[in-house]
Amino acid sequence: PAAIHRADYRPPDWLVPAIALEFDLDPARTVVRARLEVARNGEHDRALRLDGEELELLSLAVDGQAVDPQFEDGQLVVPLTGASAVVETEVAIRPQVNTKLMGLYASGGLLCTQCESQGFRRITWFPDRPDVLSRYRVRMSADRQRFPVLLSNGNPVDGGEGPDGTHWAQWEDPFPKPCYLFALVAGELSVNRDSFTTASGREVELGIWVREDDLAKTGHAMRALKDSMAWDERTYGREYDLDRFNIVAVSDFNFGAMENKGLNIFNTRYVLADRETASDADFDAVAAVVAHEYFHNWSGNRVTCRDWFQLSLKEGLTVFRDQSFSEDMGSQAVERIDQVRTLRAAQFPEDAGPLAHPIRPDSYIEITNFYTATVYNKGAEVIRMLRTILGPDDYRRGTDLYFERYDGQAVTCEDFVQALEDASGHDLTQFRRWYSQAGTPTIRARLVQEDGAAVLHLTQSTPPTPGQADKLPMVVPLRTALIGRESGREVAGEQVVLLTEAEQTVRFEGVTEPALLSINRDFSAPVIMQVERAAGELEALAISDTDSFARYEAIQELALRELLKGIGGGEVQADPVIAALRSTLLSNALDPAFKADALILPSETMLAERLDQSDPSVVHRVRDDLRAAIGTALRSELEDAYAASSRADPESLTGEDKGLRRLRAATLGYLAAADPERARALAAAQFDAARTMTERQSALGMLAMVGGSEAEAALGAFYERFKGDPLVIDKWFGVQASVAAEDTIERVEALAAHPDFTLANPNRLRALAGSFAATPFAFHRADGRGYEWLADVILKADAINPQTAARFVPPLGRWRKVEPGRAALMRSALERILAAPGLSKDVFEQASKSLG
Ligand code: HT7
Numbered sequence: 103p104a105a106i107h108r109a110d111y112r113p114p115d116w117l118v119p120a121i122a123l124e125f126d127l128d129p130a131r132t133v134v135r136a137r138l139e140v141a142r143n144g145e146h147d148r149a150l151r152l153d154g155e156e157l158e159l160l161s162l163a164v165d166g167q168a169v170d171p172q173f174e175d176g177q178l179v180v181p182l183t184g185a186s187a188v189v190e191t192e193v194a195i196r197p198q199v200n201t202k203l204m205g206l207y208a209s210g211g212l213l214c215t216q217c218e219s220q221g222f223r224r225i226t227w228f229p230d231r232p233d234v235l236s237r238y239r240v241r242m243s244a245d246r247q248r249f250p251v252l253l254s255n256g257n258p259v260d261g262g263e264g265p266d267g268t269h270w271a272q273w274e275d276p277f278p279k280p281c282y283l284f285a286l287v288a289g290e291l292s293v294n295r296d297s298f299t300t301a302s303g304r305e306v307e308l309g310i311w312v313r314e315d316d317l318a319k320t321g322h323a324m325r326a327l328k329d330s331m332a333w334d335e336r337t338y339g340r341e342y343d344l345d346r347f348n349i350v351a352v353s354d355f356n357f358g359a360m361e362n363k364g365l366n367i368f369n370t371r372y373v374l375a376d377r378e379t380a381s382d383a384d385f386d387a388v389a390a391v392v393a394h395e396y397f398h399n400w401s402g403n404r405v406t407c408r409d410w411f412q413l414s415l416k417e418g419l420t421v422f423r424d425q426s427f428s429e430d431m432g433s434q435a436v437e438r439i440d441q442v443r444t445l446r447a448a449q450f451p452e453d454a455g456p457l458a459h460p461i462r463p464d465s466y467i468e469i470t471n472f473y474t475a476t477v478y479n480k481g482a483e484v485i486r487m488l489r490t491i492l493g494p495d496d497y498r499r500g501t502d503l504y505f506e507r508y509d510g511q512a513v514t515c516e517d518f519v520q521a522l523e524d525a526s527g528h529d530l531t532q533f534r535r536w537y538s539q540a541g542t543p544t545i546r547a548r549l550v551q552e553d554g555a556a557v558l559h560l561t562q563s564t565p566p567t568p569g570q571a572d573k574l575p576m577v578v579p580l581r582t583a584l585i586g587r588e589s590g591r592e593v594a595g596e597q598v599v600l601l602t603e604a605e606q607t608v609r610f611e612g613v614t615e616p617a618l619l620s621i622n623r624d625f626s627a628p629v630i631m632q633v634e635r636a637a638g639e640l641e642a643l644a645i646s647d648t649d650s651f652a653r654y655e656a657i658q659e660l661a662l663r664e665l666l667k668g669i670g671g672g673e674v675q676a677d678p679v680i681a682a683l684r685s686t687l688l689s690n691a692l693d694p695a696f697k698a699d700a701l702i703l704p705s706e707t708m709l710a711e712r713l714d715q716s717d718p719s720v721v722h723r724v725r726d727d728l729r730a731a732i733g734t735a736l737r738s739e740l741e742d743a744y745a746a747s748s749r750a751d752p753e754s755l756t757g758e759d760k761g762l763r764r765l766r767a768a769t770l771g772y773l774a775a776a777d778p779e780r781a782r783a784l785a786a787a788q789f790d791a792a793r794t795m796t797e798r799q800s801a802l803g804m805l806a807m808v809g810g811s812e813a814e815a816a817l818g819a820f821y822e823r824f825k826g827d828p829l830v831i832d833k834w835f836g837v838q839a840s841v842a843a844e845d846t847i848e849r850v851e852a853l854a855a856h857p858d859f860t861l862a863n864p865n866r867l868r869a870l871a872g873s874f875a876a877t878p879f880a881f882h883r884a885d886g887r888g889y890e891w892l893a894d895v896i897l898k899a900d901a902i903n904p905q906t907a908a909r910f911v912p913p914l915g916r917w918r919k920v921e922p923g924r925a926a927l928m929r930s931a932l933e934r935i936l937a938a939p940g941l942s943k944d945v946f947e948q949a950s951k952s953l954g
């Protein structure tokens with residue numbers, strides 16, 4: 103398959119200012135009539151070219167005259183003579199057999215759409231590119247009994263009875279939009295209705311549409327929606343613009359959710375939550391995804407992307423907006439720690455591997471492969487750095503200008519940066535490298551004190567990545583403070599040090615007390631910091647840094663240093679780590695969620711990332727040994743914290759109560775590492791007495807980890823209790839596939855044969871295969887059985903749903919970081935995938951690049 107290059111962008115030859123669609127909805131065969139008003143864009147004599155995929159063309163007419171269709175490279179080519187024309191097509195499509203879940207498909211009795219990135223071409227012939235914006239009028243007709251609810255974008259304008267038990271509805275969206283934001287849903291749905299009054303006094307009718315049985319689980323999403331609407335008015339001055347805002351939950355969905363204009367479609371996983379079935383993490387994810395999709399109404403819909411290379415324009419900005427929302431609604435430090443943990447787990451490995459790409463990629467074979475942690479999460483870090491450099495006021499002036507200047511247009515990342523530059527007067531020329539250079543910069547720092555001053559020596563380098571051998575210096579904003587070693591006070595208050603050169607020094611005058619370097623506070627830049635530290639410095643920062651995030655980092659660094667030593671064959675000094683964790687656990691000033699975060703050692707993935715090559719069994723053993731040492735040394739403190747955490751109010755989702763539950767899980771983990779028997783008893787008791795899914799799920803995970811008859815009993819009881827609830831059964835699969843043990847692969851193989859397992863449902867597939875591949879010790883079994891199983895799953899899933907299948911390839915692509923024996927087995931799994939006949943371009947791109 104051929105690659106598409108960003109440099110080849112050309113404006114569309116034809117625009118489509120308006121489109122009228124008519125759907126005769128039927129899962130077996132839906133007929134779609136489209137009436138496109140097309141207008142020539144510029145001086146040229148080129149034909150109109152329309153995209154289409156798996157469409158049965160029934161008729162084609164231009165200005166009312168039937169025309170014989172011509173096809174070229176899979177496109178429908180329509181020669182036109184004048185400046186404008188009306189092009190009408192009629193096609194038939196088959197939603198029932200659409201297992202790719204792109205275009206119009208059936209899910210649990212519903213008919214629904216997914217058009218981003220290129221699903222609209224599976225519904226009708228159209229120039230399927232985001233820089234063609236159209237006004238939509240949509241008429242749907244369907245059997246009234248099976249499909250009593252008919253929804254589309256915008257506002258409902260008409261409806262009525264049709265022949266043979268059918269009914270119809272017409273919707274109109276006054277805002278021109280790209281076709282990837284088109285949506286319709288038809289089916290039997292119940293609604294949670296509410297309303298929101300905007301800052302300017304307009305009344306918006308809100309609806310969350312779900313299966314009747316799920317209605318009681320929509321309260322949290324509705325609260326999050328209203329909070330998001332108010333937050334966007336307060337924080338970005340952005341008001342909602344239609345009379346209606348609808349969310350629909352569907353159980354078969356390739357992603358988390360989709361921001362279709364006025365009609366968001368969600369994976370049930372990110373809408374439904376109640377205390378019985380959802381953990382605290384699930385509640386938080388629901389709120390974050392509801393906010394994310396809502397915020398797209400401005401960052402993505404009102405101002406959209408010119409082409410798919412600009413994806414981070416909307417996704418990076420919107421992730422940053424949803425992260426800021428979560429920080430404002432909860433604990434800033436705890437949210438930030440979670441964000442950084444996600445970045446390090448998902449994006450740093452991507453940036454260091456064969457699939458590394460800049461946040462604005464230069465080429466792709468299949469765009470869906472670029473909905474990555476780099477485009478989303480590193481993209482958000484780039485926006486965060488812009489706000490840090492500009493300051494909050496200039497940043498807001500910049501986003502105001504961006505939304506005002508480009509409202510109703512399809513634009514580029516460059517346009518965004520230009521708006522920030524114009525509004526603030528800052529020169530962002532060099533900063534733009536963050537959009538074009540891949541790879542995670544490493545910053546080395548050293549503080550030298552002399553003559554009443556402290557001098558900070560900084561260097562930066564970014565490693566080569568595929569297609570980018572030589573890297574230029576980046577602009578790296580490092581929030582920095584100096585903490586007095588004796589006084590524990592800031593002897594140099596926090597400032598943003600802007601590193602722009604390969605080597606740079608910064609002087610802090612008037613620093614006489616020996617100082618500790620607190621740098622990259624709040625993770626102000628997405629970089630790897632390597633700081634030359636004096637003995638005892640990290641230990642001191644771990645208890646005295648005035649920035650919570652930096653304090654967390656000091657504990658992580660302390661543990662990382664010892665773990666890397668142990669993996670390298672040296673002797674691990676557990677005492678400094680134990681001392682730091684003891685004082686954290688016993689502190690009266692720290693909240694429970696922070697304590698829980700601080701207790702979690704750097705992950706096996708993060709450790710492997712810091713090494714050129716490693717043996718996953720060694721990494722696991724060294725980390726486990728340190729956990730056991732901590733669990734033994736701090737046993738009484740951990741037991742006390744575990745017991746005290748039971749006071750969490752099960753009805754409450756406050757930071758304090760969620761934090762207590764998180765601390766309960768973290769302390770139980772250490773008790774298990776030190777004494778599996780004790781943990782088994784505690785976990786079994788916790789499982790039986792659990793009042794929330796958080797407690798139940800963590801107890802179940804612990805039992806599954808330590809194994810034995812209690813584990814089997816708990817897994818059986820859990821299954822029996824929740825067997826009618828797919829989202830909870832996903833947890834049941836996920837918990838078992840996440841056990842860090844050598845025989846997990848055997849259980850995973852058995853689970854793949856369970857009657858509840860299906861490759862066709864992305865949530866179920868992610869629960870089993872995604873959880874397994876994210877558990878390094880289990881996945882990297884030395885005989886390669888884990889790799890072979892994953893390769894088989896990828897091949898089977900590829901025949902059903904290529905987008906989802908391709909998402910499981912990257913774990914096999916990490917072979918360069920693994921010792922040679924396993925690396926060879928990983929490569930041969932990739933080679934086997936590539937040799938399979940009929941491979942999709944989605945999987946082909948990921949597997950071929952992974953072999954590199
Ligand atoms: N913008 C949405 C992307 C999305 C998607 C992409 C490819 C295939 C299926 C998909 N479903 C949703 C999600 C978001 O970032 O909000």
Ligand code: ZN
Pocket residue numbers: 394398416417420
């Ligand atoms: Zn998004």
